[in-house]
Amino acid sequence: MYYLHANNIIYADLKPSNVLMNEYNTLKLCDFGLSKKLNDLMKPEEDTSKPKSGTPYYMAPELFSDEGVYSFYSDMWALGCVLYELATGKPPFAATGLKDLITEICEKETPEVEGASPLFNDLIKRLLEKDPVKRIYWEHLRKHPFWAKEINQRKIPRQPQFDAYLKEHRDINPEEFHEQQMKNAYFIPNI
Numbered sequence: 001m002y003y004l005h006a007n008n009i010i011y012a013d014l015k016p017s018n019v020l021m022n023e024y025n026t027l028k029l030c031d032f033g034l035s036k037k038l039n040d041l042m043k044p045e046e047d048t049s050k051p052k053s054g055t056p057y058y059m060a061p062e063l064f065s066d067e068g069v070y071s072f073y074s075d076m077w078a079l080g081c082v083l084y085e086l087a088t089g090k091p092p093f094a095a096t097g098l099k100d101l102i103t104e105i106c107e108k109e110t111p112e113v114e115g116a117s118p119l120f121n122d123l124i125k126r127l128l129e130k131d132p133v134k135r136i137y138w139e140h141l142r143k144h145p146f147w148a149k150e151i152n153q154r155k156i157p158r159q160p161q162f163d164a165y166l167k168e169h170r171d172i173n174p175e176e177f178h179e180q181q182m183k184n185a186y187f188i189p190n191i
Contacts, residue, residue: 001029001075002138008038010070014078015058016085036070056098057081057091061106061130073132076141080127087113087120092128106130119146 004011013034020028034053052063052070060077062068084092092111095101110128112121123146126136136144167174 001079004029004035005072005075005138010036010038010041010072011075011078012036012070013054013058014075014082015055016082019082041070056101056105057093059105060132062132064102064106071132073135073137076127076135076137077132080124083127084111084113084124087116087124092124117146119144122146 001011001014011029011032011034013031014029018029018031020030022028052059052068054063058078058081060068060074063070063074068074081091081093093101093104093108095104110125113124116124123136123141123144126140126144129135
């Protein structure tokens with residue numbers, strides 16, 4: 001996203017399903033259908049009265065108001081939502097209906113991630129600042145002390161379906177595979 005912003009593009013649809021990882025563990029963004037070039041937003045024919053598009057769970061509060069605009073700051077909000085969801089397994093704001101969801105996003109205090117470091121919670125709080133003017137931006141985001149800290153290791157549960165896949169379709173012993181994973185080694189099966 002930093003690259004996109006540096007190249008005058010607002011992503012406008014950051015959410016977990018639009019973040020992919022390739023075989024080199026490099027994150028890639030996909031689905032640029034809602035992305036906007038800054039130059040295009042400056043055109044007078046842009047109709048600002050029409051509703052904003054996007055996935056509501058990841059839309060910044062300002063995008064729910066008539067005067068709200070897509071910006072790098074709305075992308076920062078979405079980044080905060082994605083990081084929160086990566087840490088907890090659920091978005092920071094949720095409701096059963098759209099109206100209630102908008103109320104949650106616009107009015108509810110940003111929830112803390114239980115068990116996370118104070119630095120991580122500070123980062124989330126700065127990314128999920130309701131006021132886009134006060135929201136953290138790249139220069140401060142890059143220098144946030146969270147990035148210098150090691151992320152706490154968490155136990156990952158076993159996946160019976162994946163174990164069956166390893167055994168039946170890849171001829172890999174699941175126990176051996178998981179043992180290697182726990183040793184932080186890359187498991188390369190003998191093929």
